[in-house]
Amino acid sequence: MNPLATAPRRRAIHELPSELISQIAAGEVVERPASVVRELVDNALDAGATEISVRLLAGGVRLIAVEDNGSGIGAEDLPYAFKRHATSKISSLQDLESVSTMGFRGEALAAINSIADCAIYSRVAEHPNAYMLDGRTGELKPVARAHGTTVEVKELFYSTPARRKFLKTDATELAHCIESVRRHALARPDVGFSLWHEGKLVEQWRRCTPQASPAAALDQRLSDVLGADFIAQSISVDWRPGPAPGERPTAPNALRVWGRVGLPDAARARADQQFCYVNGRFVRDKVLTHAARNAYEDVLHGQRQPVYALFLEIDPARVDVNVHPTKIEVRFRDSREVHHAVRQAAHNALAAPRSAAAGQASAPAIGTDAAPTAATPLYRAQPAMHFEPLDGHRVSDIGQLWGKAAADLSAPESPAPEHWPLGRALAQIQGIYILAENAQGLVIVDMHAAHERILYEQLKTQWSSDPASAARLPSQPLLVPCPFAATPTEVAMAQAHADTLQALGLEISPFSPKTLAVRAVPSTLARGDAVELARSVLAELAQHDASSVVQRARDELLATMACHGAVRANRQLTVPEMNALLRQMEVTERSDQCNHGRPTWRQLSMAELDGLFLRGR
Ligand SMILES: Nc1ncnc2c1ncn2[C@@H]1O[C@H](COP(=O)(O)OP(=O)(O)OP(=O)(O)O)[C@@H](O)[C@H]1O
Ligand SMILES: [Mg+2]
Incomplete structure (x- = not known):
């Protein structure tokens, strides 16, 4: 403790x-x-x-x-x-x-x-x-x-x-x-x-009972001080470093980050609910706040401020508390180690899709009186089903895909349909939302936002899955190159960034002075509109210097590609397609938020539905 x-x-x-x-x-x-x-x-x-x-x-x-x-x-x-x-x-x-x-x-x-x-x-x-x-x-x-x-x-x-x-x-x-x-x-x-x-x-x-575990005691105090919503809208964190390959395990108390991080939905306009402690001392520290903010990079948009209460426990000899007259600042011996620890701790907690914790009431609920009480993600890695970009002209392929997905789901560790966290798909409305029924009631999914996140996570995984080889996305050559009329900027970008494009699985080469041709696209996005994809990536490259900010540029490019590849509004999906999307969400990290930080799905409980109709139960 x-x-x-x-x-x-x-x-x-x-x-x-x-x-x-x-x-x-x-x-x-x-x-x-x-x-x-x-x-x-x-x-x-x-x-x-x-x-x-x-x-x-x-x-x-x-x-x-x-x-x-x-x-x-x-x-x-x-x-x-x-x-x-x-x-x-x-x-x-x-x-x-x-x-x-x-x-x-x-x-x-x-x-x-x-x-x-x-x-x-x-x-x-x-x-x-x-x-x-x-x-x-x-x-x-x-x-x-x-x-x-x-x-x-x-x-x-x-x-x-x-x-x-x-x-x-x-x-x-x-x-x-x-x-x-x-x-x-x-x-x-x-x-x-x-x-x-x-x-x-x-x-x-009031002081908590001495028998309570530290995590339970903290939850009680957080709830008393910051309100029950803070607990409902946050995830518990407890992180210790694992030994690096070939290294002896570190002493169990050498470093630990624990506490709670708020869900992206709970972010606020002001940074007034960010509490960082080092060995029990409240501090303001750039390393800690930067690391925490960093963990939200992919799930929080704009200027929104996450909420959290994070406690760093570290060997007192590794932190200097004697740097500021009011002791509100500290200096770490190894600030990179601390940054990594806090970032990983928060990041891992946020990555687990909350749909996997169905029934744990941590779903992004609508309304407040059905406020969830516990938010322990039950994410367990499952063999990810393959869910390729949907394509209106290839519904039969999707049917096959669904067959495959259904087969995957019948594997022993897969839950039976009545236990699917995001439920079984019922219908699509206005070409935008998927409606599904689960044990709690009605699930509403923004299909584009959800699909975009899934593609983005897949692209990121593909990019980093083979660290030994030069990072690049698997690419698929097009049988027939797709030429398009290009602006001078687009032509210049295609030439200047040929390597980056290649790493992204794209091949765009000059066809004539004013025409470019797409010759290969990333396999994950093989069924999309190649020209539109090429244009949006070239536009992105024109805005940012890819080489100067490799990591950021990579994420932005992948996000652009994911957005491009995701199902568009007004696309009619079959029920199997919708189900495939729901199953994929359940096993995709960060699938509760789209790449811009908006929620991808909402739960309407039976109580809330009853409330809408003034129906006493
Ligand atoms: N509430 C208290 N109960 C018991 N002893 C106390 C209490 N407050 C102060 N003391 C004693 O008085 C001493 C002086 O307190 P003071 O706060 O000035 O210094 P400090 O706590 O030792 O260091 P710092 O200046 O960093 O706070 C403490 O070291 C402690 O022995
Ligand atoms: Mg004192």
Whole structure:
């Protein structure tokens, strides 16, 4: 579990040696009330608290009081609590290089005490008395309280009115304080949190039962803090690196990425539900956010922002937390390793088609009252059926294909028709949608979007299936070349990018100065309109420099080709063709989204259908 969750051993607070002090990232610790809340809750967690309450007045400007039931501070240690560079958490450079507590600088309380009126009330369990330390006068006196600690911070920036002026309205400062507690709460479902403002309870998150598994505890906390929708619309992630070929397996806890990633449908206009943690510490880190965003590249369109809560667990010696005064940034020893881990973790979770988890209620549902409750993808690799591009003139071929598909499906591991996740096809409407019936009710599929994704994934697989040979798509020469009138740009592109085109399985050569001829096309798209395919690929090449961005260009070209090859609207499909498409979706990665991030299918449950007709069941 969380390495920070282990019971703390109380040590005396001591002043750090000066050579160590000079190593610690210096700078402004307190910017606003939320910074104080963050530091005090950090301290409570380091003290092993299981219940933490935060009380605020005037958005935290007039009062912040954080109370915990942690280990407490002994009377002999208390006078050191407000001293600069005095800490119980590290004592050597070696400790600084593998920090496993939230605090380590011995700086926070001193910084807070220098800009506000502070007091600490604390009692260690084995001592009969609690003590109060006045931060202004240094006076220490016995008081009554249960074991644990309360830190009171009054009148923030009272002596620096210029800085106080920079604070926003109480409501805004309160919102920042709530956000700060939320970030802690998501990382620590094993701790109960409550937040009060002006005597009113604003938020309360109960600690989960100690028996709950970490994943179940996280789900409960995510649901409490971010809402049940977050769980319904996300997928659980748990990733550890496998040993590279010829390598010994890595230590089981060397690196782990777990948490939940939101479905592409749940993406938002703002990046306000992206939570990244490193060893339990909330961080803002470009490596992590870039890796996460990267995992959505193929399934999220435009500026939409994915939602996620991702927890990276890594050997503390492999991450430097001492780079920013507020500890919100970290530096990884090997950022490529971390990037890869986060990207893979999210990417693998998103790749599994959710149709394979039929009955798990993670389908992209319509409406909210039928909101799914669990979203564990049950994707298992199945022998993929062959589903070639549909062609209106070759329905008999499709019939054969379907025969083959049906034969495949009767293989022992294939589910019987009544268990087909996307159901059996019933009809097509307006040449755009396929209607199918499954155990939950009605399934509606956007046939072009779905087919486009299937082709795209097939093309990508073909491209990368043989890494030893130079990457290229299997190509099929045309019996009769297809000439077409070409613009000067098209002719230039065909000549300049002959190699790229060849790698894509396309052969386009000059026929006359103003005519090009398509001589070969990728086998996957052999039945499509060769000229239209050639034109769209040449147009794509004209827009992007294929050589400079090989990977991206490849994906874009393949996407263009897939879009081109996918069944067009108004194409009449037979029922077997529709079924073949549904079966193919069930085994295709990322088939829940088209290449532009739109959903490819929706589920209407029986309850929703009944609702449409006001039919009580
Ligand atoms: N709630 C608490 N319960 C028990 N001990 C505490 C608590 N808050 C502070 N302390 C003690 O006071 C010391 C000073 O706290 P402070 O927050 O200033 O420094 P730190 O947590 O060690 O490092 P940092 O400046 O990085 O937060 C801590 O090392 C700890 O021993
Ligand atoms: Mg601290």
